[in-house]
Amino acid sequence: MTDAADGLAPAGPFPPADRAAVYRAIRERRDVRGQFRPDPIDPATLRRLLQAAHDAPSVGLSQPWNFILLRDPALRARLHAAFQTANAEAAARFPDRAALYSALKLEGILQAPLNLCITCDRSRGGDHVLGRTHDPATDLYSTACAAQNLALAARAEGIGVGWVSIFRQDDLRRILRLPDHVVPVAYLCLGHVTELYRQPELQARGWAKRLPLEDLILEDGWKTPPPA
Amino acid sequence: MTDAADGLAPAGPFPPADRAAVYRAIRERRDVRGQFRPDPIDPATLRRLLQAAHDAPSVGLSQPWNFILLRDPALRARLHAAFQTANAEAAARFPDRAALYSALKLEGILQAPLNLCITCDRSRGGDHVLGRTHDPATDLYSTACAAQNLALAARAEGIGVGWVSIFRQDDLRRILRLPDHVVPVAYLCLGHVTELYRQPELQARGWAKRLPLEDLILEDGWKTPPPA
Numbered sequence: 001m002t003d004a005a006d007g008l009a010p011a012g013p014f015p016p017a018d019r020a021a022v023y024r025a026i027r028e029r030r031d032v033r034g035q036f037r038p039d040p041i042d043p044a045t046l047r048r049l050l051q052a053a054h055d056a057p058s059v060g061l062s063q064p065w066n067f068i069l070l071r072d073p074a075l076r077a078r079l080h081a082a083f084q085t086a087n088a089e090a091a092a093r094f095p096d097r098a099a100l101y102s103a104l105k106l107e108g109i110l111q112a113p114l115n116l117c118i119t120c121d122r123s124r125g126g127d128h129v130l131g132r133t134h135d136p137a138t139d140l141y142s143t144a145c146a147a148q149n150l151a152l153a154a155r156a157e158g159i160g161v162g163w164v165s166i167f168r169q170d171d172l173r174r175i176l177r178l179p180d181h182v183v184p185v186a187y188l189c190l191g192h193v194t195e196l197y198r199q200p201e202l203q204a205r206g207w208a209k210r211l212p213l214e215d216l217i218l219e220d221g222w223k224t225p226p227p228a
Numbered sequence: 229m230t231d232a233a234d235g236l237a238p239a240g241p242f243p244p245a246d247r248a249a250v251y252r253a254i255r256e257r258r259d260v261r262g263q264f265r266p267d268p269i270d271p272a273t274l275r276r277l278l279q280a281a282h283d284a285p286s287v288g289l290s291q292p293w294n295f296i297l298l299r300d301p302a303l304r305a306r307l308h309a310a311f312q313t314a315n316a317e318a319a320a321r322f323p324d325r326a327a328l329y330s331a332l333k334l335e336g337i338l339q340a341p342l343n344l345c346i347t348c349d350r351s352r353g354g355d356h357v358l359g360r361t362h363d364p365a366t367d368l369y370s371t372a373c374a375a376q377n378l379a380l381a382a383r384a385e386g387i388g389v390g391w392v393s394i395f396r397q398d399d400l401r402r403i404l405r406l407p408d409h410v411v412p413v414a415y416l417c418l419g420h421v422t423e424l425y426r427q428p429e430l431q432a433r434g435w436a437k438r439l440p441l442e443d444l445i446l447e448d449g450w451k452t453p454p455p456a
Contacts, residue, residue, distance in 0.1 A: 007432040008263070011256065011424035013386030014249060021246035022253045022384040026280045026377050028239065035236070052254045054441045056376065059393060061428050061436035068446045075448055086362050093356040106359070119450075128321040130435065131334070131393045134314050138393045140365065141413060144372035148284065149254050151373075152380065156250040158241030165287060165359045165366045177449045185369060196239035200289050204235040207358065208289035213275075213282045218296045220303055221405045222347075 025152045031201065032160030033105040036112040036191035045157055046114070049190075052153035053118065058142035060130035064122070065146045065185075068176060070115035075175065080109045082171040083164065090166050097207075104205060107164045112189035117172075118147050123181045140185060147186035160193035253380045259429065260388030261333040264340040264419035273385055274342070277418075280381035281346065286370035288358035292350070293374045293413075296404060298343035303403065308337045310399040311392065318394050325435075332433060335392045340417035345400075346375050351409045368413060375414035388421035 013019065041049075050067050058064060070076060087106065094101045109115060120143040125132075132138045151161045164187045172184050202208045241247065269277075278295050286292060298304060315334065322329045337343060348371040353360075360366050379389045392415045400412050430436045 007425050007427060007429075008423040009426045011258075011386070011388075011421055014252070014384040017245070018249035018252065019384040021242060021249035022380060023276070023280065024242070024246065025250045026283050026381060029283075029285070030239075031285050048251070050445065051441055052251065054439075054444065055254050055257070057257070057259050057379070057391060061430040061438070063439045063444070066444050066446055066450075068449065070448055072448045090358070090361040093361055094358070101358070104358075125436075130318070130322070130329070130332075130430070133318040133321055133394070134396055135393050137365075137368065140368065141372035141375075144369035145376040145379075147369075148373040148376040149380075151285070152250060152377075153254060156242040156247040158239070160239075163285060165363050166361070168362055175449075177451070179450065182450065193239055195236040198235050198237045201235075202289040202358070208353075210289070211282075211291045213279055216282065216291070216294050217278065218294055220298060220300045221296065221403075222294075222407065222410065223405070 025155045028196065029151050029155040030160065030196045032162040032193055032196065033108050033201065035160055035193045035195055036108045036189065037193065038113055039192055040113045041159060041190060041192070045159070049150050049153050049157065049159070053146040053150040056142060056146035056149045059132045059138035060125055062125035062129045062139060062142065064120045064124040064139040065143045066119045066121060068117040068119060070117065076110060076115060078175050079115065082167050082175060083107050083109060085171070086166045086168050100207060104207065106166060108162050108189040108191070109164065112162070112191040114190045116188045116190055117176060117184050118143055118186040118188065119178065120183045120185050121181060122183060140183065143185040147188065154190065158192055159190055160196065162189040163187065164189060253383045256424065257379050257383040258388070258424045260390040260421055260424065261336050261429065263388055263421045263423055264336045264417065265422065266341055267420055268341045269387060269418060269420070277378050277381050277385065277387070281374040281378040284370060284374035284377045287360045287366040288353055290353035290357045290367060290370065292348045292352040292367040293371050294347045294349060296345040296347060298345065304338060304343060306403050307343065310395050310403060311335050311337060313399070314394045314396050328435060332435065334394060336390050336417040336419070337392065340390070340419040342418045344416045344418055345404060345412050346371055346414040346416065347406065348411045348413050349409060350411060368411065371413040375416065382418065386420055387418055388424065390417040391415065392417060
């Protein structure tokens with residue numbers, strides 16, 4: 001059935017060991033805040049991580065992402081200050097859990113050897129992008145998929161990734177000089193790690209719990225219970 | 229350095245073969261429309277795919293996703309009709325490429341043995357979710373990450389996934405009986421495949437081209453060229 005002329009190639013399941021490796025990356029990936037080592041990520045490894053992100057699916061093959069590498073110490077200091085401003089605002093939303101919130105480490109902006117902002121260019125692909133006409137948010141979803149590809153490749157490389165979302169959006173835009181049509185989707189801290197939490201850190205620290213998967217599965221529509 | 233008491237475990241790079249398997253899944257994943265075989269996905273395999281999705285990162289560990297399995301033939305027929313309505317509207321946006329657009333197969337709703345809608349419950353986690361106070365879209369990004377985890381696990385299992393975004397959102401909400409606080413993020417068609425496109429199908433069919441990765445990398449802010 002394979003026909004090289006139309007671009008199809010045989011594609012079956014991976015061998016068991018390879019399949020297990022994929023699941024291991026998915027299962028062991030952690031959002032990292034405090035475990036970054038200071039040694040830099042070598043350029044070849046970084047290139048593989050960025051290629052993994054670029055291999056993500058995108059609506060209409062629009063590839064709306066850019067990868068802004070953030071190394072300049074002065075810039076990183078401004079970003080860290082912007083985080084601190086936003087985090088003080090965020091902490092005020094949790095008055096009943098103030099002590100626990102303040103004990104959480106929520107970013108590794110200065111500790112990690114590299115920061116990376118993955119952005120979404122809402123104008124990429126022109127006025128009409130195949131598959132985006134009825135759901136304009138699909139380009140943002142594509143960009144999130146790129147971030148997840150990078151996180152999984154990073155786990156396989158022994159590199160931790162921490163996603164920081166506690167910034168006033170205007171601060172982030174100004175510091176990164178983003179034009180209006182570019183949205184910062186994923187602000188990531190990256191660095192080698194030698195240990196990771198066994199469970200999500202927010203679970204290990206008592207902030208939140210994993211939900212049972214079976215409670216999240218529905219059949220043929222919202223809130224119809226699955227068959228026994 | 230490892231301390232079981234605080235939940236950390238050793239975590240280094242994967243062995244080379246396992247690392248290669250992760251990159252293979254990322255590189256060979258394709259959005260599938262026409263290659264689905266009709267045989268069903270067995271329950272254990274489906275459970276592994278859903279667990280992979282559920283292992284995604286989520287803002288504040290909010291786990292905002294639900295997984296709606298769509299099997300009922302009458303429901304699937306309504307969803308296919310909804311696709312056709314939206315696709316006729318979408319095709320009209322590409323008057324200069326009408327013949328090419330109409331030749332593209334953009335869904336496998338009826339052909340695939342299973343459809344799955346991954347939704348985002350915007351109320352999950354309550355009024356204040358850690359990490360979401362300054363960017364309300366982060367729960368949608370978490371849900372997109374879950375879809376990407378599922379797509380990569382599916383590649384390793386020899387199962388193809390096709391993301392269909394050509395629906396009027398109101399049609400999709402009505403047919404799936406979604407309440408207002410639940411957003412359909414990823415409508416997916418799933419089934420076993422024996423062959424896949426070597427390149428993204430939209431590239432193989434001449435609709436769009438891959439962008440060079442190096443053109444998408446920026447240093448220390450928007451549109452500052454990287455160092456030579």
